Every structure is written in structure tokens, then in C-alpha cells.
Amino acid sequence: MAVDIKSPTIRNLEAAFAGECMAHAKYRYFAKICRAAGDEETAKVFEATADQEILHAFGHAELLFAQETMTPAKCLQYAIEGETYEYAEMYPRFRHEAMSEGRMDAVAEMDEQIAESKEHAEMFRSVLDKAAKRFAALARVEEKHAHHYQAQKDKISAEDRIAA
Numbered sequence: 001m002a003v004d005i006k007s008p009t010i011r012n013l014e015a016a017f018a019g020e021c022m023a024h025a026k027y028r029y030f031a032k033i034c035r036a037a038g039d040e041e042t043a044k045v046f047e048a049t050a051d052q053e054i055l056h057a058f059g060h061a062e063l064l065f066a067q068e069t070m071t072p073a074k075c076l077q078y079a080i081e082g083e084t085y086e087y088a089e090m091y092p093r094f095r096h097e098a099m100s101e102g103r104m105d106a107v108a109e110m111d112e113q114i115a116e117s118k119e120h121a122e123m124f125r126s127v128l129d130k131a132a133k134r135f136a137a138l139a140r141v142e143e144k145h146a147h148h149y150q151a152q153k154d155k156i157s158a159e160d161r162i163a164a
């Protein structure tokens with residue numbers, strides 16, 4: 001098992017981030033329940049509060065994934081890691097436990113999530129691969145330009161030597 005070198009503050013921020021994300025999703029879901037029950041007023045209160053919770057989550061995310069340290073490739077890498085953890089470790093374990101409790105509804109839910117997390121991981125992977133190819137192509141163009149520039153420079157200095 002990998003050694004956990006995360007500081008308590010990082011761990012707390014991760015927990016707080018998870019909590020605020022959960023509050024956001026939960027209040028959106030509660031709003032749906034309230035609306036279905038005909039209580040539009042309460043639904044609106046939940047939706048407005050959910051909008052605040054996601055901002056709280058963003059505040060934590062800024063500390064966990066500081067903008068100046070992030071790139072699109074890094075975002076994709078983190079996303080692939082998260083989705084891979086879900087389909088390869090988390091959901092299979094949850095599925096196993098649901099199975100031993102005879103909660104077949106939860107087993108079906110876990111199966112669905114395993115498939116979707118896998119799809120997400122593959123989708124992010126293909127976006128990352130495409131981006132990597134794009135960067136490689138750009139690097140080749142830059143290299144060509146650099147060579148061209150160097151050749152021109154060499155030519156000019158050779159001409160200067162002849163003229164001197």
C-alpha cells in the first residue's frame with residue numbers, strides 16, 4: 001500500500017470539499033422531492049442553498065488544486081485517477097458488501113456505477129491522449145522552426161565570414 005504523506009490540513013480540506021459537494025447534491029435532490037410534493041417555496045430554498053454549497057466546495061478546491069499548479073493535462077490525470085479508483089476499487093468493494101447483505105438494489109446500483117466510471121475514465125484518457133498528440137505535433141513544428149532559424153543564422157554568419 002502507498003504511504004500516505006498527506007498533511008492533516010490537506011486531509012481536512014478534502015473532507016470539507018467532499019462534505020460541501022455532498023450538501024450541494026443532497027439539497028438539489030431535496031429540492032426535487034419538495035417540488036414533487038408541491039412545495040415550491042421549500043424547493044427554491046434548497047436550490048438557493050445548494051448554489052452556496054457549490055461555492056464553498058470551489059473555495060476548498062482552490063486550495064487543493066491551486067490554479068497556478070494545474071494544467072488541463074493534470075486535471076485529466078486527476079480525473080482518470082479518481083474514476084479508476086471508483087471502478088477498480090471502491091465500487092467493487094461496495095458491491096461485494098451489498099451482495100453479502102443481500103441488497104440486490106444496491107448491487108445493481110454499484111454495477112451501473114462501475115460501468116459509468118469506467119466509461120468516464122476511458123473518455124478522459126482519450127481526451128488526454130489526443131491532447132498529448134497535439135502537444136507533440138506542436139513541439140515538432142517548434143523544432144522545425146528552430147532548425148530553420150539556426151540554418152538561417154549559420155548561413156548569415158558564413159556569408160559574413162566570406163565578406164570579411
Ligand SMILES: [Fe+2]
Pocket residue numbers: 020023052053056
Ligand atoms: Fe457549506
Ligand SMILES: [Fe+2]
Pocket residue numbers: 083116117120
Ligand atoms: Fe464519474
